[in-house]
């Protein structure tokens with residue numbers, strides 16, 4: 620299916636959307652922003668934060684026979700229930716925020732425009748803004764495909780096993796394998812820091 624900026628922009632315009640700045644999409648248990656390595660590096664360049672201060676492995680994954688926990692993507696780090704970059708009622712990395720944030724509440728499924736829950740849906744949107752979101756949606760779609768291809772090319776399979784104490788996270792992404800310690804996670808975090 621060929622994606623057209625004009626067609627997507629017209630659909631967004633018909634649906635209507637304005638960001639109310641409520642921060643609902645940046646907070647709460649449902650907030651879980653997938654972030655790609657290139658986006659993490661861009662945020663690193665704009666801040667003085669290191670990789671693990673920006674992103675963490677998600678809770679979904681599989682154990683290998685050495686007790687390491689394998690996952691396939693990164694999520695923006697949370698502090699408490701919200702994104703660590705939601706500070707004083709706004710995004711502290713607005714100009715460098717990930718594509719998922721730039722396109723929220725819209726996303727594409729097999730070329731079809733879909734919407735997540737958002738209080739700003741239905742409000743009047745200028746066509747220029749709708750076009751910008753449409754361009755970002757296509758950029759996100761292309762990035763996701765490129766990331767998936769690069770991940771597949773670099774992915775090395777492993778022997779499945781059961782949870783063991785100790786071990787590391789192994790995050791497979793478009794850059795290959797990142798091995799990071801099973802750091803002590805915040806109490807509310809779902810990270811599998813132990814086998815419990």
Ligand code: SF4
Nearest residue numbers: 645702704705710720
């Ligand atoms: S990066 Fe910014 S826009 Fe994205 S969830 Fe965090 S605070 Fe919200």
